[in-house]
Amino acid sequence: MWYEFFTFEIKYRLKRPETYVFFLFLFLFSVVGVEFVFQGIELGLVGKNSPLVIAKTMGAITGLSMIIASMIMGVPILRDFQYGIASLIYVNPVSKSSYLMGRFLGSFVVLLIIFSGVLWGMILGEFMPWADRSEYLPFQFVNYLQPFLWVAFPLLFFGASVFFVTGALSKKLMVVYTQGLIIFVLFMLTKGITNETLQALLDPFSLTTLSKVSKEWSVNDRNTLLIPVSGIMLLNKLFWVGLGLAVLAIGYFRFQLVVLIEKSSNKKQKLKSAAHSGQNQKSLPVIIPVYHWKAQFVQLFLNAWFHCQSILKLTSFWAIIVCCFVIILVNSLSLGTSYGVDSYPTTYLIIEELQEMSLYFFMIILAFYSGEIMWKEKDVNLDLIHYSSPLSSFVNVSSRFLALLLIYAIVMVSLIVGGILFQTLHGYYQYELDVYFFGFFLEIFPFLALYTMAALFFQALTGNKFIGILATIAFAAINVAIGIFGLEHVMINFGGQSLARYSDMNGYGHFLTGYLWVKAYWVLFGTMVLILTSILMVRGKETKLKKRFTRGLAQMGKPLITFSLVCVGLFLVAGGYIFYNTNVLNEFWTDQQKNSFRFEYEQTLKQFEYTPQPKIVDVNLIIDLFPSERAYEIAGTYVVTNSSPTPIGEIHIQKLIESKVRLTDVVFDRVVTPNTRFEKYDYTIYKLGQALAPGDSMKMNFRQTFRPDGFESNDSGTDVVYNGTFFDNAVLPAFGYQRKIELQDAADREGFGLAPRLYKASRDDQEELHNARTGSDSDGITLDLLISTETPQTALTSGDLIGQWTENNRSYYHYKTDQRIINFYPFVSANYEVLRDSCMPSGNSQQDYVDLEIYYQEGHEYNLSRMMESMKHSLDYYSTNFSPYQYRQLRIVEFPRYRSFAQSLPSIIPFSEATGFVMDIDDHKGVDMVYYITAHEVAHQWWGLQLEAANVQGQHMILETLAQYAAMMVFKEKYPDEKVQQFLQLQLDDYREARLKSSKEEVPLALVENESHLYYNKGAISMYELQERIGEDHVNLALQHFLEDWRSFNNPQKPKRYSTTMDLIQYFREVAPDSVQYVITDLFEEVNSLE
Amino acid sequence: MDNLIITNLSKTYNNGVKALQNVSLQIPKGMFGLLGPNGAGKSTLMRIIATLQEADAGVIQLGNINVREHHHELRKVLGYLPQQFGVYPKLSPEMLLDHLAVLKGIIHRAERKELVQALLHKVNLFEVRKQKLGGFSGGMKQRFGIAQALLNNPKLLIVDEPTAGLDPVERNRFYNLLSEVSEQTIVILSTHIVDDVKELCTSMAIINQGNVIVQGHPLQIMENLNGRVYEKTIQKNELGQYKKEYQVISDRLYLGKQIIHVISYTHPGANFKPIEASLEDVYMSQITHA
Secondary structure: OHHHHHHHHHHHHHHOHHHHHHHHHHHHHHHOHHHHHOOOOOOOOOOOOOHHHHHHHHHHHHHHOHHHHHHHHOHHHHHHHHOOOHHHHHOOOOOHHHHHHHHHHHHHHHHHHHHHHHHHHHHHHHOOOOOOHHHOOOOOHHHHHHHHHHHHHHHHHHHHHHHHHHHHHHOOHHHHHHHHHHHHHHHHHHHOOOOHHHHHHHOOOOHHHHHHHOOOOOHHHHHHOOOOOOHHHHHHHHHHHHHHHHHHHHHHHHOOOOOOOOOOHHHOOOOOOOOOOOOOOOOOOOOOOOOOHHHHHHHHHHHHHHHHHHHHOOHHHHHHHHHHHHHHHHHOOOOEOOOOOEEOOOHHHHHHHHHHHHHHHHHHHHHHHHHHHHOHHHHOOOHHHHHOOOOOHHHHHHHHHHHHHHHHHHHHHHHHHHHHHHHHHOOOOOOOHHHHHHHHHHHHHHHHHHHHHHHHHHHHHHOOHHHHHHHHHHHHHHHHHHHHOOOOOOOOOOOOOOOOOOEOOOEOOOHHHHHHHHHHHHHHHHHHHHHHHHHHOOOOOOOOHHHHHHHHHHOOOHHHHHHHHHHHHHHHHHHHHHHHHHHHHOOOOOHHHHHHHHHHHHHHHHHHOOOOOOEEEEEEEEEEEEHHHOEEEEEEEEEEEOOOOOOEEEEEEEOOOOOOEEEEEEEEOOOEEEEEEEHHHOEEEEEEEEEEOOOOEEEEEEEEEEOOOOOOOOOOOOOOOOOOEEEEHHHOOEEOOOHHHOOOOHHHHHHOOOOOOOOOEOOOOOOHHHOOOOOOOEEEEEEEEEEEEEOOOEEEOOOEEEEEEEEOOEEEEEEEOOOOEOOOOEEEEEOOEEEEEEEOOOOOOOOOOEEEEEEEOOOOOOOHHHHHHHHHHHHHHHHHHOOOOOOOEEEEEEEOOOOOOEOOEOOEEEEEOOOOOOEOOOOOOOOOHHHHHHHHHHHOOOEOOOEOEOOEOOHHHHHHHHHHHHHHHHHHHHOOHHHHHHHHHHHHHHHHHHHHHOOOOOOOHHHOOOOHHHHHHHHHHHHHHHHHHHOHHHHHHHHHHHHHHHOOOOOOOOOOOOEOHHHHHHHHHHHOOHHHHHHHHHHHHOOOOOO | OOOEEEEEEEEEOOOOOEEEEEEEEEEOOEEEEEEOOOOOOHHHHHHHHOOOOOOOEEEEEEOOEEOOOOHHHHHHOEEEEOOOOOOOOOOOHHHHHHHHHHHOOOOOHHHHHHHHHHHHHHOOOHHHOOOOHHHOOHHHHHHHHHHHHOOOOOOEEEEEOOOOOOOHHHHHHHHHHHHHHOOOOEEEEEEOOHHHHHHHOOEEEEEEOOEEEEEEOHHHHHHHHOOOEEEEEEOHHHHHHHHHHOEEEEEEEEOOEEEEEEEOOOOOOOOOEEOOOOHHHHHHHHHHHO
8 A cells, every 4th residue: 555655656756847857956056066065165185076075065965955855755745735635535544654654755765866966966077078187086986876875865864754744744835845944054053062073963964074074084085985884973874864763753653644633722713603684785985996106106015014024924934033043143152253263243243244144044035935925825826816906017026025125124133133232242332333234234135135036037937936946046056156157247247246345444445336336237137127027927827938928018007118118228327337437447357368468478578587687775755645536646766776797788667467557757867768569568678778787776767656447347456445555565666577477376377288386486496596575676675755645544654754744634754764674665544543652672782762553443442452562572572582673663553354464564564454453362261362463473573574585495484484483482471381382272273274175295394385384383383392392592592693694684794695494494403402403304394294 | 887898709728628719798787697517618708807817819898998908907997706716814804805905006094994894894794804814614705705806896896606615695695795786887707506697697698618608688598498398207217218309408306206308399298397498497408409
C-alpha cells in the first residue's frame, strides 16, 4: 500500500513544472557555486575542487536552498487538504504508516533528485571554459560524491523530516514557506555561540563543523583528505539526523487520519444567528462612486494601508521579525572592528551592523511578501470579485508596492529604536537620529524599493507565486554576478551604485549628488516596470502571457498612457543628465579599458624605466585647497640635481593620470623642446637644450590644478573632500616611467600575455638597491610649502609652521622644514579640534621641547589621552634606545574612514577615523591597540623616515617589522606581561589564518615581499623571540648601530645604496653570542612556521 | 434604462471546446434567467460580460458602453457575484465591504460607512458585522456576496448560480433581495434550476453546448409547447421501450413509480394524460433535442 503512495508522489512531482525549475535553479547556481560561496576568500593553494571546498560549498548551497526543500516536503499532506481530496483518501482502509511513509519517501526521493543538481552543477562548473585549471586539482568524482552523501544528504534528511512533519501537522501553506527560513535563522544563531565545539556540534549546515575539523589541516591535507566520518563531524551529523528521526516519530504519533480536527470549542466564535424575519426594507443610500484622479490617490493609499495591515497580521511576518531581532541581539554584542578590539557604539557603526544583518531579512520579506501580496485575492478565491471592480490596474499594483514599502519602513523604524536601545544599554547617549534615518532610508530603502518593483514584475510576468519568487532571487543573484563581470556603468547595473560610507567627518560628502541622480533614474525605470507589471497582471481568467499583454495594453487608460510617457520622458532626461556627467563631463572607463591602458603603458614606456632622471632636492609649493569645490591649485618649483654619473639630456615627466587633473606651465630654467609622442599616457619628454651635467642642478616650475566637474559613474575619489581632505605628494608630476601604473594582478597580466610582476626585486638588484621607494624621484628634499584652505578648516603638512594668517575667508599656513626629509609629505585639511601638549624626549641631546598635537573630529575624544601618552612614551623610548627624535613637532591628524590605516610622514601621522579614534578599549579584557598603533606609527619616524631601506626583498622587514618591535617594547613598558602575551597571540592567530589563504610558498622573513602577515604578524613574534633570547638591550644596541651607519641624512659615511636585511641581520649577529646565532638564522633566514 | 445587447459572441477554449457559438441576446432591465445544464457555457458567458475573460468574436453593448473595448467603463456599473468565491477568513464583513467599497470608487469615509451599514442591514448581516468571515455559513457568505455586488449601485448585476447549497429559507430570502434590486437594474441570473427562473424572471434564455436555444418571456416560451405535453405513469422496466416509441423529454420517479413526459402533436393515446406545459418541460425538451 505504501508503495502506491510512494509511486504516486513521484509521478505527481515529475509532472509538476516546479520540480524542473528547482532542479535547474540549483544546477545553474551550483555551476558558479564555489565562486559564490568563496567570494572574496582567498583559497591560496587549496584547489577549488578539493573535498573540503566542495563540502563547504554544498553545505552552504543546500542550507541556503532549504526553502526549496520546504516547498517540496511541506506540501504532500497539506495538498490533500488544499484540494479537498483528503476526505476521499481517508475513508479508504489505508493505514497511517503506509500513507505517511509513502508520501514521505516519495517526496524525499524527488528532493534528492532535485538536489543532485548541486552535485552535477558543481562538477560541470569545474569544466566551464572560464575555469582556470591552475586553481583546480585533477578531477575526481569521489571528491564530489563523498561530501554530497556525507554533508548534504543528512542535512536534507533533517530538513525533509522537519518540513514534512510541520506541513502535515499544521496544514498551513505559510508555515511551509517560512520554515526554510527558520533553519537558516538557527544557523545564524549558532554563529553567536562562543564555545567552538558546541558551535561546531550545533551548526545545522556543518559549516563551522567543517572549519573546526580542518583547522589543523595543512594545505596538502586540505587538498587530499575526504571529509572525516568521525569526531565532531560524526557527532554533528548524528545530532541532526537523530533530531530528524525524532521529529518524524513525533509527527507519526501526532498525525491523525481525520479531515477536521476539533479545536477546543471556546475558541470558535459563536455566530449570532441572523434573524430570519423582517427583510430590511430601508432603501440604500444613493452614493455616486467617483473615479477622478483624486479618488485614485485615495484608493492608492487606503489600499496600501489595507495590504500593509494584512501583512502585519501574519504570524509568519512576526516570526521573521523576531528572528531578525534575535540575530541582531546575539551578533551585535560584539562590535568588533580591528585587532579584536570593540568600538564605541557610535551611530554609524550601529547602523552599519544593523544594515548588514537586516538586509538578508529584508530580502526575504521582499521576495516572499511580494509573492503573497500579488496573489492574496487568488489565494482565498476572492480574485473574480476583486478583478471585476473598477480599480485601475496601476493603482492596484502600486498600492501593493506601497504596502511593501510601508512594511519596510515599519521594520526600519523598529530597527532604529532597537539600535537606540542598544546604545543606551551600553551607556552611549549620542544618538544621531539623522544618521539613523539616512542610513536606512537613504541607503537601503531605495535599493529595496527597486528590487520590490522587480519582484512584483516577476510575479506578474510568470503568473505564479513560486516561480516568481525564484525568478526574483535568481535576478538578484545575476545582478551580483553582472557586477563582477564588468557591466560597471551605473546606468546598466540594476539599481546603480551603493552610497559611500558615512563618515563623522565628511557625512556622505560629494557622493550624495550622483547617488541621488542614479537612484532617481532607476526609480523612474522601476516605475515603468511597475506600469508594465500592471499591464501584465492577471486579471480574471486569462493566464497566457501574450494575451495578458495585448489585453492589458488595450485597456490602458489615457491618464496612465500620459503618465507612462511622462515617466519615459523623465527617465530619458535623468539618464541623459547622468550620461552627460559620467561620460561627457567625465571619462568613463570600463575595467577592460583600464587594463588595456595599463598594458599599453607598460608595453610602450617600460623602455624608460631606468633612464637616468634627476633627483628632486628642494620643493617649493603654493597650494590652494578649495574643499567645498573639491578642487586645488598648485604652483610649484622643484630644484633637481643630476646625481647620476652621466649627463641627462631628456627630462621625462609623468603627469598624474586623472582626467580632471591638469598640468600646465612646465618651465625649466633652460630651453627645452617638448616631445608629446606619449601624450596618450600623459607622459612628456622634454629635450634639454643644454644637458644637465652630473652634479649640476636646475629649476623646474609647474602649475597643477584639479577641478572636478559633475559626478562620475563610480566615484571613488576621496582625496579632496568637503571635510577631511588627505592626499600626498604622489599626485605631483613625477620623473620617468611609473611602475605603479602597470597591471598588478597576475591573472590580468596573464590575459595580456605578460609575465607575473615581481613584488620586490632581489637583494642584489643594482638598480633597486639605489631606490628607497619604487620609482623614487629623490634621495631627500627640503620643503617650503604655503598651503591655504577655506576657513575654518586647518591645513597641515610636514615641517615647522612658520607663518599663519587669514585673508578673504581663507586660512594660510606656511610650513618649512629645517632639515632634509624623505620626499613624502601630505596635504591635509579639515575642520579640526586640537589637543596640544609637549614633551622633551629623554634621549634628545638638545634641550628642546617637541610640540605634540592631535587634530581630531569633534566628538572623537575617547582615546586622545591614550594617543598622547603613547606619543610621549614612544618618543622617550626611541630617542633613548635608537637615536634622538629629529623634528620639533609630532602631529596626529584624523582623516575620514574611506580608508582605514595610519601612516607616518615626516613629523605628521594621518590616522584614520576608523582606526583607533572610536575604539572602546576595555583594559581588563582587551589590548590597548590605540596605544600600540600610535607607538608603531611613531616608530616609523625612525624606521622609514630616519633610515630608509632599499626597494628589494626584505624591505618591509626593516620598515615594518622593526616598527612592530619598537612598538612592542613601548607597550611592554606600560602593560603587564599578560597583555603582551595576548597581543602576541593575536599576531599568531592572524598569521596562521593568512598563511592558509596565501597562494605563495612562505619565504623567510629576510626575503619578505608584500606578505603583510609575515612582516607584521610573524615579524612581531620573531622580534619578540629575538629580544627574549639575546636581550632587549642587545637588540637595541644592534638597531642603534644599524641606524647610525645607514641613516639617510647627515650621514657622510653612508654607502651609496640603501640598506637591506643582509645588513640588518649582520648587526644582530654582532651583538648575539655564538650560542644563539642559530636563533637568528631560524627566525629570519629560514621558513619557520611557528608551530 | 439601457439594454444589454450581445451579438454573435463566440469563444473557443484552447482544448477545442466551443464554449459559446454565435450567442446573441437582448437583455432588458429586470431579472433575466440564463438556464442551461452544467457545462453549457453559462459561466463563460457571464465572465465575458463581466470582463474577466476575452471572447474570440462578437459585440457586447451596454447602453453606449462597448463592453469588450472598455472594460473599465463597464466595471464602474457592474456588480458581480461569481459562482464560487472566497473571503479573507480573518476579516469581518464590515471591514471587507469597506475595502471593496474603496475599490469601487466610494472614497469618502462617512459615505462608505453609511453605505456599508445600510447594506449589512439589507442582507441581514448587521448583527454579525464584527465577526470573522471565516466562521460564516454558506448562506451568510452568499448574502455577503450579494452585498458586495450592490456596493456601487450597479446597472448590471451578474449572479452566477447563487443558490447552490442554500437551504430553502435562505434561498427565498436571497431571491426576494434580487427581485427587489431588479426593479432598477439588469440582473442576469444563471442557474440550472428551472424553478428559480420560473419564480423570478421576466425574461430568459436557455443555453446548451454554447448555443442559445430559445429566449423570451417564460410564459410565452411555455405557451409554445402548450397542448403538446402528455404524462404517463409506467413500470420502470418499460422506460427503454417508451423512449424508442415516443419523444420522451423527462422521466422521474414519483412514489416509486416511473412518470414520463412526452411531446406529441397528436394524442399518443393509451393512458397518456395531456398536461399544462411547465418551464421544466420546455427546458427538458430543448436540451434533450439537442
